[in-house]
Amino acid sequence: NAGVTQTPKFQVLKTGQSMTLQCAQDMNHNSMYWYRQDPGMGLRLIYYSASEGTTDKGEVPNGYNVSRLNKREFSLRLESAAPSQTSVYFCASREDRVLNEQFFGPGTRLTVL
Amino acid sequence: GEDVEQSLFLSVREGDSSVINCTYTDSSSTYLYWYKQEPGAGLQLLTYIFSNMDMKQDQRLTVLLNKKDKHLSLRIADTQTGDSAIYFCAESRGAAGNKLTFGGGTRVLVKP
DSSP states (O other), X not given: OOOEEEEOSEEEEOTTOOEEEEEEESSOOSEEEEEEEOTTSOEEEEEEESSTTOOEXXXXXXXXXXXXXXXXXXXEEESSOOGGGXXXXXXXXXXXXXXXXXXXXXXXXXXXX | OTTSEEOSEEEEETTSOEEEEEEOOOTTOSEEEXXXXXXXXXXXXXXXXXXXXXXXXXXXXXXXXXXXXXXXXXXXXXXXXXXXXXXXXXXXXXXGGXXXXXXXXXXXXXXX
């Protein structure tokens, strides 16, 4: 099992460009998450999906959109990138049980110039 | 993560004990968690404690929970260089506890 995979690993964008971050999991999990990690601020939830076909906003959704394409894949799109979106982005998934053990991908380091 | 607070940095000598502290706000959390992030990687669940417990021990790890003060701590005994990482505490929130709120993370540096 590959677990949670993310592409790309690194990306540099200019202000105003768009891009999509891809995430896939092979653990048959229903719930998937997108976080951003900034120094000293921990991880902040951008969007999550409790099941295929559903998505909900997290703590910092502005400037982002998501698509839960199927059970395996959950993508994050930046329509018009801004320097404030420079961050490390993590995707995660979890089983449906009371213990919230989330499995994280390796992250995408995004720089917006 | 502003509702879950941790100190930013901890330096410890190899072989000593490390204690990482965390305060949280949501008293309805069913579980509280410690996640570990090694350099260049995503987070991994290290340990957790059920909210009706005061203490949980797992090999070199001891988790203490003070519900009255909403204080959580993680003690690592006999700290090794491989324990150098960022440690995040987290509480579960939302419907069915399906969201985690993370603290800002404590960077632990183990010196030989």
